[in-house]
């Protein structure tokens with residue numbers, strides 16, 4: 001972590017003004033400003049993905065990831081009764097790489113490919129432009145929206161890879177007199193610091209399972225107050241299906257998972273706001289609860305390794321290697337190890353996948369019992 005002095009970022013000055021005027025701000029407000037402030041937000045001002053950016057995601061690791069999701073989508077479309085028009089909606093599509101690879105793979109089911117219109121939910125103007133360029137060769141009708149709520153109704157297959165981890169979290173800390181919301185204020189050294197709201201939260205009990213209410217002092221609990229899961233669940237319950245892939249845990253747990261990453265290294269979440277990526281683990285338990293409450297049926301979460309192996313990543317890797325040079329074949333092996341590998345260097349078990357479908361549909365591929 002780099003702790004060297006630096007000139008304040010424009011967003012840092014703005015957040016400081018807000019704290020001085022109104023007092024410490026909840027972590028959720030701080031994270032929302034850092035990521036999506038209309039002028040200085042991290043995602044608004046840059047394309048952060050790839051080797052020269054701040055982090056790399058599974059579709060950027062290998063074409064195999066998007067291709068297998070394209071195959072998954074075409075199989076789910078058949079399970080839906082092969083509707084003549086289907087919306088393929090992606091939440092937070094990054095550079096559009098997953099969608100490009102998915103649509104190329106979907107050519108093996110021409111009727112599905114012909115039925116697709118693409119809807120992208122994206123806040124970043126920089127990434128929207130990048131997505132436009134990436135997807136132009138597909139010649140598929142594509143529209144952009146700021147929220148899933150704005151996408152017109154109709155049968156849809158919804159994909160969200162590393163989207164929910166960028167949705168702001170709220171945090172609360174257990175003290176002797178109850179749970180206090182965790183906020184960002186100004187510490188004695190003049191820098192941003194985590195502080196607790198003075199009054200305990202009154203209604204936190206409804207957010208927490210019974211066991212959590214007896215958590216030891218200093219425990220931290222996190223939740224997302226965002227409505228995307230509700231909107232997604234409402235839509236899926238009608239006539240649609242969704243695949244959510246993200247890093248996180250299957251069951252609610254305690255702990256501070258807010259993390260900052262810049263230039264492929266961990267950073268301090270309170271330093272250089274707007275210049276580093278902020279994310280937090282996705283808790284699949286409340287995500288699934290919210291989606292199922294709207295009438296959709298949830299499957300998983302399963303590990304990313306199980307998802308990709310279930311969809312045939314090893315066979316796909318062998319096919320790619322059969323036509324590759326020795327160096328290219330080594331790259332395929334490296335990518336495979338990264339996507340399904342377990343432990344510190346692999347994404348295979350940290351990343352989880354959950355599928356949500358209308359109650360009339362069978363379990364989707366890779367999620368069969």
Ligand SMILES: C[S@@+](CC[C@H](N)C(=O)[O-])C[C@H]1O[C@@H](n2cnc3c(N)ncnc32)[C@H](O)[C@@H]1O
Nearest residue numbers: 043057092093094121122123124127161162166
């Ligand atoms: C970590 S990137 C993942 C990109 C892509 N899915 C991938 O796997 O490469 C997060 C994406 O979500 C977008 N995003 C973040 N917050 C958003 C929000 N509140 N609404 C819509 N898009 C958002 C970002 O601009 C970016 O495209």
